[in-house]
Amino acid sequence: MDLTKYPKRKYTLSETPIEKLENLTKVLGGPNIFMKRDDMLGLTAGGNKTRKLEFLAADALEQGADTLITCGGVQSNHCRLTLAAAVREGLKCQLVLEETDYSLYNPKASGNNLLYHLMGAEKIKVTTAGHDLAEDMQELNEELAREGRKGYMIPVGGSNETGTLGYIACAKEIIGQSGDMAITFDHIITPSGSGGTQAGLVAGFSGSDRGNHVIGINVSRNREEQEHLIRDLLERTFSFLRTDGITKEAIRCYGDYVGPGYAIPTPEMVEAVQLVARTEGILLDPVYTGKAMAGLIDLVRQGHFKRNENVLFIHTGGTPALYEYSSVMLSEEN
Structure with missing residues (x-):
């Protein structure tokens, strides 16, 4: 191939x-x-998300996006790396994080959450388990469009x-x-x-x-x-x-x-x-x-x-x- x-x-x-x-x-x-x-x-x-983002971020740039939007769990490796790719490319990044009964969102948590804040995620939207994450991302994308900006939505895991x-x-x-x-x-x-x-x-x-x-x-x-x-x-x-x-x-x-x-x-x-x-x-x-x-x-x-x-x-x-x-x-x- x-x-x-x-x-x-x-x-x-x-x-x-x-x-x-x-x-x-x-x-x-x-x-x-x-x-x-x-x-x-x-x-x-x-x-592993880095390999996927080499192609996804390139596609986003080709399309003229200024913001990457993605989703995952509250300790999502994919969200961490998507944010890192956005930082590398000079783009903004917005995240949708899904809580579960076992993993509730704690803005003071360590792990990936610490890195979301350290790298400066523009917006973090927290949603409950089972909610339609694609719908949440679309809402963020539409908000950006109303501001004259262009988002690029990446699915869970970049898959x-x-x-x-x-x-x-x-x-x-x-x-x-x-x-x-x-x-x-x-x-x-x-x-x-x-x-x-x-x-x-x-x-x-x-x-x-x-x-x-x-x-x-x-x-x-x-x-x-x-x-x-x-x-x-x-x-x-x-x-x-x-x-x-x-x-x-x-x-x-x-x-x-x-x-x-x-x-x-x-x-x-x-x-x-x-x-x-x-x-x-x-x-x-x-x-x-x-x-x-x-x-x-x-x-x-x-x-x-x-x-x-x-x-x-x-x-x-x-x-x-x-x-x-x-x-x-x-x-x-x-």
């Missing part, structure tokens, strides 16, 4: 590294576990056809790196939430021998709902790219590790975050990578992978949210 015809900004100076997690591999008794360090991407504190291009590009990057390393990755594991990361990887690997090897570990939905979401986004993306689609078998989502719901901690997530911190000195986040790593660890313990296989875990970032979960992490210490 030729992505050069799509406008793109560059927020990361070089490829993110792929590291072998020697200690974690040893503790778990195989397979060989590697990590793609997308927590080291550019913009404030890094994370639309344009944002998904970021992880098509990432798949191509991984193919090149695996060639340089002379390693074939038998499985690619990624957190799967709004869908753009998993859909982009599946699309980017299509046509290669890795096309059916992407596994999404769900963070908010059951398997059927998430696979439907990924399939719909892929269909829209392939239509946008005007290229052939993929087979149903390429979409695999595991919904066993969500727990009570999105952003609600689980004991398995806490164990995974602690284990990776204490074996590799790498921080995971409690919402996405912590639950995805819990899934990977459980699959290893179940014997899902052969001992000599190579498994690549996509670290999608999100670590600023970890600091807002300190009481959960400390209460589970052993």
Whole structure:
């Protein structure tokens, strides 16, 4: 797929590294576990949304926007990085934050919330769980229009056809790196939430021998709902790219590790975050990578992978949210 015809900004100076997690591999008794360090991407504190925003911000600038509008949870990594992209481009940014029963908005909270204020979000609108976030963003957009300004709305997670291009590009990057390393990755594991990361990887690997090897570990939905979401986004993306689609078998989502719901901690997530911190000195986040790593660890313990296989875990970032979960992490210490 030729992505050069799509406008793109560059927020990361070089490829993110792929590291072998020697200690974690040893503790778990195989397979060989590697990590793609997308927590080291550019913009404030890094994370997978940076790749999506390279295309989304470029599109916004092409359209003459002066304000980025997006939405997410009260500790949204996507909102943090969208704001960072806006700052980098000299744009304003307005956020719609959704409360849940577990995560209420606290303007004095740490984590991503601290960074919203530090970087100077122009407006933060807080809404209750289940409210139509697209409708809230549209209201902000219409307010801007009445002021003679031009907004650019970005969906949850930056997961639309344009944002998904970021992880098509990432798949191509991984193919090149695996060639340089002379390693074939038998499985690619990624957190799967709004869908753009998993859909982009599946699309980017299509046509290669890795096309059916992407596994999404769900963070908010059951398997059927998430696979439907990924399939719909892929269909829209392939239509946008005007290229052939993929087979149903390429979409695999595991919904066993969500727990009570999105952003609600689980004991398995806490164990995974602690284990990776204490074996590799790498921080995971409690919402996405912590639950995805819990899934990977459980699959290893179940014997899902052969001992000599190579498994690549996509670290999608999100670590600023970890600091807002300190009481959960400390209460589970052993």
